Amino acid sequence: MAPLRLALCLAISILALSAMHTGLTLTYGAASSHDRPPAPRHEPAAAALSPPPPPPPRLDGSLDAALSLASPRGHARVVVLTFGNEKVGRMLANFVAHARASATPCVVGAVDLPTFARLSREGAAVYKTPLALEEGYRMDGRNDHSSASWRRFAVMRTGEVARVVAKGYDVLHSDVDVVWLRSPLPYVRCSAEDVASGGGAVGARPVEAAIGCGTLRAADVAVSSDNMSPGDDFRRGVSYAIGGTLNTGLLLVRATEAGTRFAAAWHATVASPPAGRKFAPPGCCTSDQQVFNRMVRDERLPYPGLRLPAGTPRHLAAWNGSIALGVLPLALFANGHHQFVQNASARLGVRPLAVHATYSLDRHDDIAKTQRFREQGLWRVDPPEYFKGKFLVLRHSVSPALAATIDRYVKRGMSGNNIVVHVQALKEYVLELRDALALSRALGRTLVLPRWMCYCDRLWSGSDDIFHFGCMYPGSQDADFLPFVCPMDHVLSPAEWEAAGQPYRDAAFLEDSRVSGPLVEIGLTPRAEYKASSTTAPADAAVVLPTPLDDEEAKRRLAPFSASPLLALPHARSLLCGISSEAERREFNDLAQRLLRIPDWCSTCFSKCSDELAKWFSPEEIAAGADGPNRWCARFQVPPALRPARDGCGDNAAI
């Protein structure tokens, strides 16, 4: 099945570019070409049947050419549709690379001409949107959704969704910060054959019954959600998701009569909001997503403005009863918290169809999102050079001190996943990072960050009370995901590392097949023990360093391994006692001021923080973090500067 379906999104010319990752599993059967969703549809004349399909037309910038490349005649008319410009070029390239690898039928609407030129050269099914053809249109890149250019973008993209649906395609509108891991075609088409083969590979039977494609077959429109509980998503279906924000960054509109009318109305409402509080400023709406949320709900009913159905179906009647509105299951259409924090799909044994990088922290920008994707091996567009070079790997381990703190709580019958443990952990991680980073620079190696463990979630904004929910984002607590592997933005600022130009890699880097060379394990032994005997070395260590030591001694002792691409430290606690070169020391300590800064961690306390936090912190600690009576922040110092390596350090130490 692969060769045929590969042709859908991209032509052959891009194969060379992305022969990269191949660890994908396409678990459903071959997609047969003639099945159509059963719902009533607008059929353009002479649609599906007559073989043989003509060769796809050259990409001339038209929508039709892109559509016939993405979804040739004879194929199910299902298409993923996204939009992007040069500003999001890297994210778009990642989107396209994933779509190609997963044989996802997709069309890219280029918002500017360079994007069209680049993607069409690569053979992607791309066309020029009306904005690309417009002289002088520029997105100003602000993401507050209120700028004029953003509004015009929203008008354009809803119009394009409506246009493609009107041509008879089931459209999965997708933001560009999404990766498609598997083709959604079988899930959307949901033929008898698709159902038999897993309806898009849902997996285990109970999961299949709850979220298989049949549960959404009747939906004209189905939308993803910002909700966070995979359990409630399973148990309660549409009634759960509808209580929160519906996210149109992943939105299915089927080419049924009702779906077609809805898409046109969505566009019309975004383009010219009818007067009145519901859609027009100042009450509403700065984004197409807001318009969508208001459209489907009936303001005459109590929130959520919809009549909740009996039972636990995945769709209900919405938009004044005119459409069947479904919610795309979280486990298959994963939002950022679900995927990058809860790791929920994996726990359920489900591989998502799509992952949407919502809920990223730091500056919520492409840097943070790219980082999140990289950490899970979902960033496909690094060039070959990225994988070449010499690296120093820092591994994660729980320090004895942290283990003792956790143990203290556990012995008292409390959870070891709490704010005290988390704050201590972050401080320790960054102190270790100081030494590992300094050593990597001294060795001329790029540091590979560890998979740190987090013991308390971090809020997107501090307006919720996380203490009430066992240190989990309110609404996600039933996933019971603590402790979890920290995304970097829970510990540091990826944007600051980028701005400082500090190269680094993530732990997932080591799992990439393009990284070559054996790992040389470095053992660490406290100097006193090292002097007494050299047999305390861990068995797998190729070399043992006495700690603490200075950078010169480390370089000398590691010199035999200078040709090895990968050296690995088991941890970096009390690793360095100083840096020899005064110039390098100054430079490093200046850099550390920027790189080793842990972002403030803040939460609201619904009761007074002095009461709520008494269980965890002393009155002094509570007072130090207080931001008014009902908000508390953990604030962190940058670790102490590294000292000069003089007498008393390392080799020279008089032990």
Ligand SMILES: *[C@@H]1O[C@H](CO)[C@@H](O)[C@H](O)[C@H]1NC(C)=O
């Ligand atoms: C809702 O639908 C009913 C009939 O189906 C119609 O009479 C009414 O005008 C509609 N209301 C709105 C707000 O569209």
Ligand SMILES: *[C@@H]1O[C@H](CO)[C@@H](O)[C@H](O)[C@H]1NC(C)=O
């Ligand atoms: C996610 O869960 C799976 C299955 O439990 C596990 O194998 C994997 O290591 C987890 N990944 C992370 C990042 O926690």
